[in-house]
Amino acid sequence: MSTPTHERAASHPHHADQDRLVQPSQLSPARRALATVLHSRELAILLVLALVIAVATVRNPTFLFSGNSWRDLLLTPSMLVVLAVGQAVVIITRNVDLSVGSTLALTAYLTGRLFIDLPGIPIVAVVVAGLLVGGLLGLVNGVLVAVGKVPALVITLGTLYIYRGIVLTWAGSDRINASDLPRSFLSLGTRQVLSIPVLTLVALVVLLSVGYYLQTARGGREMYAIGSDPDAAVLYGLDVRRRVLTAFVLSGALAGLAGVMYAARYGTVSAGAGVGMELEAVAAVVIGGVAIFGGSGTVWGAAIGAVLLVTINRALPILGIPDFWQRAVVGALIIGAIVLDRVLADRRRRTLAEARDES
Amino acid sequence: MNTLSRASRATLVAATAALVLSACGGSDDDTSSEGTGDGGSSDDMTVTFLPKNLGNPYFDTSSTGGEAAAEEFGGTFEEVGPQEATPDGQVQYINTAAQQGVSALVVSANDPTAIGAALDQARDAGTKVVTFDSDTEPQFRDVFVNQADAEGIARAQVDLIAEQIDGDGQIAILSASANATNQNAWIELMEEELAANHPDIELVETVYGDDDDQMSFDRTAALLQTYPDLEGIVSPTTVGIAAAARYLSDSDFQGEVALTGLGTPNQMREYVQDGTVEAFALWNPEDLGYLAAFTAHALVNGDITGEEGDTFEAGRLGEYTVGADGVVLLGDPFVFDADNIDDFDF
Numbered sequence: 001m002s003t004p005t006h007e008r009a010a011s012h013p014h015h016a017d018q019d020r021l022v023q024p025s026q027l028s029p030a031r032r033a034l035a036t037v038l039h040s041r042e043l044a045i046l047l048v049l050a051l052v053i054a055v056a057t058v059r060n061p062t063f064l065f066s067g068n069s070w071r072d073l074l075l076t077p078s079m080l081v082v083l084a085v086g087q088a089v090v091i092i093t094r095n096v097d098l099s100v101g102s103t104l105a106l107t108a109y110l111t112g113r114l115f116i117d118l119p120g121i122p123i124v125a126v127v128v129a130g131l132l133v134g135g136l137l138g139l140v141n142g143v144l145v146a147v148g149k150v151p152a153l154v155i156t157l158g159t160l161y162i163y164r165g166i167v168l169t170w171a172g173s174d175r176i177n178a179s180d181l182p183r184s185f186l187s188l189g190t191r192q193v194l195s196i197p198v199l200t201l202v203a204l205v206v207l208l209s210v211g212y213y214l215q216t217a218r219g220g221r222e223m224y225a226i227g228s229d230p231d232a233a234v235l236y237g238l239d240v241r242r243r244v245l246t247a248f249v250l251s252g253a254l255a256g257l258a259g260v261m262y263a264a265r266y267g268t269v270s271a272g273a274g275v276g277m278e279l280e281a282v283a284a285v286v287i288g289g290v291a292i293f294g295g296s297g298t299v300w301g302a303a304i305g306a307v308l309l310v311t312i313n314r315a316l317p318i319l320g321i322p323d324f325w326q327r328a329v330v331g332a333l334i335i336g337a338i339v340l341d342r343v344l345a346d347r348r349r350r351t352l353a354e355a356r357d358e359s
Numbered sequence: 360m361n362t363l364s365r366a367s368r369a370t371l372v373a374a375t376a377a378l379v380l381s382a383c384g385g386s387d388d389d390t391s392s393e394g395t396g397d398g399g400s401s402d403d404m405t406v407t408f409l410p411k412n413l414g415n416p417y418f419d420t421s422s423t424g425g426e427a428a429a430e431e432f433g434g435t436f437e438e439v440g441p442q443e444a445t446p447d448g449q450v451q452y453i454n455t456a457a458q459q460g461v462s463a464l465v466v467s468a469n470d471p472t473a474i475g476a477a478l479d480q481a482r483d484a485g486t487k488v489v490t491f492d493s494d495t496e497p498q499f500r501d502v503f504v505n506q507a508d509a510e511g512i513a514r515a516q517v518d519l520i521a522e523q524i525d526g527d528g529q530i531a532i533l534s535a536s537a538n539a540t541n542q543n544a545w546i547e548l549m550e551e552e553l554a555a556n557h558p559d560i561e562l563v564e565t566v567y568g569d570d571d572d573q574m575s576f577d578r579t580a581a582l583l584q585t586y587p588d589l590e591g592i593v594s595p596t597t598v599g600i601a602a603a604a605r606y607l608s609d610s611d612f613q614g615e616v617a618l619t620g621l622g623t624p625n626q627m628r629e630y631v632q633d634g635t636v637e638a639f640a641l642w643n644p645e646d647l648g649y650l651a652a653f654t655a656h657a658l659v660n661g662d663i664t665g666e667e668g669d670t671f672e673a674g675r676l677g678e679y680t681v682g683a684d685g686v687v688l689l690g691d692p693f694v695f696d697a698d699n700i701d702d703f704d705f
Binding site: 268275 | 537566571572573576577578580581582583584585587598601602605608609610611612625626628629630632
């Protein structure tokens with residue numbers, strides 16, 4: 001590789017950065033891949049995550065090296081990862097789904113009811129029911145947003161309350177107790193395969209499938225196109241309505257799955273299950289580098305964001321930060337992520353402008 | 360294409376930043392089911408129970424106690440109540456009871472003042488009014504049967520944990536929300552009780568699970584990780600103790616770290632049976648209903664008037680004395696363990 005461009009890039013590091021943005025194809029594939037990874041937002045948050053784990057472990061070795069620590073490290077974020085993956089897809093299309101917390105509560109309670117009302121029902125059937133009901137609730141959101149042409153923020157804020165109202169009416173003060181659920185189902189909440197908890201494996205499968213779809217499939221790429229410029233996407237002839245509908249159904253179905261996981265993990269479901277989880281999911285997505293205006297970011301980032309959010313919450317008590325400050329730290333993290341986005345975007349624009357001026 | 364404006368996006372981000380993880384537990388509306396109100400009026404004394412709502416296992420249990428008491432003193436027991444736990448739902452039943460001229464009305468108030476006017480009418484018509492579980496303002500009733508006082512609740516929990524960890528070691532408290540008045544009062548009394556009678560027990564931290572299953576669960580995990588030498592956890596909230604028990608039951612700490620507090624038998628049954636929890640406390644709603652019915656009986660018979668110092672016999676529970684403000688205290692909280700938990704369903 002001795003093209004003139006490459007030599008210039010090697011001798012002037014500043015220009016290498018510029019080349020990566022202006023003429024990425026001038027770099028060798030290997031260098032380009034390396035540059036992409038090194039400049040990726042995902043790597044940055046992964047490093048922050050590693051730092052959090054390292055500091056917490058140094059401070060208190062039980063954080064990583066006691067009986068349940070490894071399991072909890074992987075298990076605790078599983079549900080938020082599933083929610084964040086669905087949320088990321090919706091946000092990439094420049095929408096948002098605030099109803100996922102209520103959807104989760106509905107399917108978590110449904111899970112318990114199914115086990116109580118239909119004794120002996122197979123676990124697979126319950127999981128399918130959770131996915132279907134979640135998907136159906138997502139479809140309602142999708143139809144209202146995509147066909148009704150109402151902003152997603154308003155629609156899903158409405159369904160957040162409606163779905164929660166349904167759970168409150170249905171469950172009332174009744175709650176699902178651990179003794180109502182079959183032991184085989186409860187043990188799914190903690191069982192491990194090769195030291196990896198089952199629920200974590202579920203989250204990984206969801207992450208990999210959705211990530212692969214977004215990265216390679218036509219539908220996935222179209223979602224980015226729609227989020228990055230909806231009007232252009234329409235003019236280009238993309239089926240915007242169908243893609244947005246798909247995104248909401250996916251988000252709903254994943255929230256439904258998370259509801260079943262919730263029941264297995266916590267063993268107790270009340271009408272208040274998952275209150276506020278929609279905001280955690282949005283926070284995870286934002287921290288993970290998905291632009292809140294859509295069109296960029298990855299589900300990998302969103303998933304790492306979810307793990308970071310949950311892990312920080314678990315690490316802060318160990319670091320001796322009082323309960324009251326822990327939420328402030330999470331808030332600062334979100335604002336920090338947004339500010340970082342802004343700074344990086346500004347720098348990119350400046351670099352591109354300089355390149356244009358030079359040429 | 361439907362998009363959010365930049366402004367609303369910015370609002371969302373701000374809202375997220377401000378509110379994430381700050382959600383509090385969901386509301387605890389009460390369930391309801393079909394009510395029964397067979398207006399069987401007889402010549403002897405009629406006691407009408409009016410719980411917050413029907414179909415609520417807690418009040419089903421208290422009514423069982425009330426019915427047993429009525430049978431013992433030879434009265435007629437009736438239960439009426441709204442489907443939803445609302446004050447206006449109770450008013451119509453109070454009015455009906457007054458018109459029927461029942462001897463006594465035993466009420467768990469959905470509001471301390473909203474049902475006051477209706478209760479006044481009933482009392483003018485000669486009906487004695489006893490409140491239980493949830494009181495009204497003192498001027499609206501004759502006697503309030505209090506399930507437990509703060510000192511008793513605090514002492515029972517300290518005694519349980521002290522017994523379970525042999526009076527020595529680190530403990531932590533898993534509470535509801537940081538601003539819950541009753542929780543904070545209990546915790547303060549528990550601290551005093553620990554300092555006074557159990558100097559070897561060290562309370563290392565109080566954490567708040569906001570009466571949310573998930574948050575209480577995660578707080579328990581954090582506690583166990585932060586304090587490797589932790590011997591026990593006290594959770595004076597039914598949500599907290601169930602969530603903590605769920606975490607302990609499938610962790611390596613099961614049987615190693617003691618857990619007690621205030622719980623309901625249905626929520627805790629699984630964990631008492633699998634050995635995660637040895638014993639926990641709560642008042643016994645059946646005894647509460649039993650005592651409330653006997654209090655009503657004593658009022659109707661004229662044995663007591665609700666004045667401080669009045670004494671009366673309450674069947675198998677023995678003698679009770681009316682305290683200040685016309686309050687009768689049930690007694691120390693009831694302790695549930697593997698031997699008796701199956702006798703309860705609430």
